[in-house]
Amino acid sequence: MTALNAARELFADLYGHEAEGIWSAPGRVNLIGEHTDYNEGYVLPFAIQQRTYAAASLRDDDRIRVASTFADEPVEVSLSDLDTLFPSAGDLRVPEWSAYALGVAWALLLAAPDARPTGVDIAIASDVPVGAGLSSSAAIEGSVASALNELWGLDLDPVTLAQVGRRAENEAVGAPTGIMDQMASMLGQADAATFLDCRTLETRSVPTGFTGEGLEVLVIDTQVTHAHSTGGYRERRASCERGAELLGIRSLRDADVSDLLRAAELMDDVTFRRVRHILTENQRVLDTVSALDEQGPRAIGELLVASHASMRDDFEISVPELDLAVDTALAQGAIGARMTGGGFGGAAIALIEHEAVESVSDAVVRAFADAGFGAPHVFTVHPAEGPRRDA
Numbered sequence: 001m002t003a004l005n006a007a008r009e010l011f012a013d014l015y016g017h018e019a020e021g022i023w024s025a026p027g028r029v030n031l032i033g034e035h036t037d038y039n040e041g042y043v044l045p046f047a048i049q050q051r052t053y054a055a056a057s058l059r060d061d062d063r064i065r066v067a068s069t070f071a072d073e074p075v076e077v078s079l080s081d082l083d084t085l086f087p088s089a090g091d092l093r094v095p096e097w098s099a100y101a102l103g104v105a106w107a108l109l110l111a112a113p114d115a116r117p118t119g120v121d122i123a124i125a126s127d128v129p130v131g132a133g134l135s136s137s138a139a140i141e142g143s144v145a146s147a148l149n150e151l152w153g154l155d156l157d158p159v160t161l162a163q164v165g166r167r168a169e170n171e172a173v174g175a176p177t178g179i180m181d182q183m184a185s186m187l188g189q190a191d192a193a194t195f196l197d198c199r200t201l202e203t204r205s206v207p208t209g210f211t212g213e214g215l216e217v218l219v220i221d222t223q224v225t226h227a228h229s230t231g232g233y234r235e236r237r238a239s240c241e242r243g244a245e246l247l248g249i250r251s252l253r254d255a256d257v258s259d260l261l262r263a264a265e266l267m268d269d270v271t272f273r274r275v276r277h278i279l280t281e282n283q284r285v286l287d288t289v290s291a292l293d294e295q296g297p298r299a300i301g302e303l304l305v306a307s308h309a310s311m312r313d314d315f316e317i318s319v320p321e322l323d324l325a326v327d328t329a330l331a332q333g334a335i336g337a338r339m340t341g342g343g344f345g346g347a348a349i350a351l352i353e354h355e356a357v358e359s360v361s362d363a364v365v366r367a368f369a370d371a372g373f374g375a376p377h378v379f380t381v382h383p384a385e386g387p388r389r390d391a
């Protein structure tokens, strides 16, 4: 069954009538620009064809019910509970999966203080793989934000809805992430990536030219799970903030590769390497945009490879499975490959010829088996459109 129909059926089964509408939003792959978003730098993600669907109807009381195909039971609260539930300050009082949707409702009402909302029933289903680093959470946030924006007549623009999603994730769920995923999902366009300046939130649509050039983006989901709300992600953020402080700037966005010599003198080796990743990665994003504009997608391979090396050696967020995925794809003739997303697991992407999809996929699966790793999940993605109303 498609995720669209799964959301429709779950809604009808649980709530006893057809949903008023169904809205969806995509997951994303980041082409390049990792961990630069919370440093107010540059990113170049694209929305993918895998989407999350939210079937929803208004109620005439103030109850909010959320259900999902990946949870046993719906969660029910009232609109007036939202302000007592969030910000959660680390002690989440609803199941985590439901905090994405309920957090969006909470953050939307903060963004539209004059709204006079009524309760709502929501049922969610998704074909964005969870835990793969493809922003299944931003897809939930985007689908629910789009549904409530229309049902509550809020008329908020896509950038505001992205900010609402990020606020839900940061303050309701408690994951200290940047704005990239929500912007990528909200602003997705077929055949184009979104170049985003995370300081100004200015965006430019950059045609990828993948299809025209006969290229595919292969996702290699290592199935190694990661959790942003804990450990490594938070630690990397803290290192970047320390680096900025030692350089005497507000954020690492205010430095560039010409500051590296000075940075080396000011900080310990680990902090320096974290900073070096961010400064070189920002430059690689700018170079990738120019390469796509001027030469097309075959010219970006080396930048993707350099980005992976920087994440592996300087930022230290790769894992052996991701390195093997990247190395195997490159050995099979991939134009470029790198891990994508927050790291510590999740997925790698490889830019390959259309004809090579099968051979590269097979080689990766074989390499994982030979290394004694669990089987990866390998599939292609293409740049796809942002949120829409499906029914």
Ligand code: GLA
Pocket: 030, 033, 034, 035, 036, 037, 038, 177, 178, 179, 180, 181, 228, 341, 342, 343
């Ligand atoms: C996760 C976060 C993003 C971003 C990436 C790393 O996907 O949600 O905000 O920081 O990691 O680039």
